[in-house]
Amino acid sequence: MNLSLLILVQTSIDQIQAYALTGVRVAVTIGVLMNSFFTLFMGFNPSVNRNKSSYMWLYAITPQHYPFDTLGLLMFGQCDVDPTWNESTQA
Known part of the structure; x- marks a missing residue:
């Protein structure tokens, strides 16, 4: 789903262009x-904590930042159990 x-x-960005x-x-x-521009502000180098506050809006609108953050969390997160779907809370 992430990828x-x-x-x-x-594909959508390239099709529009x-x-x-x-x-x-x-x-x-x-x-x-x-x-290149979006990769610069994706939050890896420099990290999000080192970005100036005036550049944080660029970090928020970068479309590649969300899937790569999710991919990093899935690959390097320390989870004891696999996530499951809870029907009562819908989460």
């Missing part, structure tokens, strides 16, 4: 610049 969300977001921009080369260039 599906990331692939869906990336392909239709909105004049050519494939322009769309690829803008896509590379956007991915």
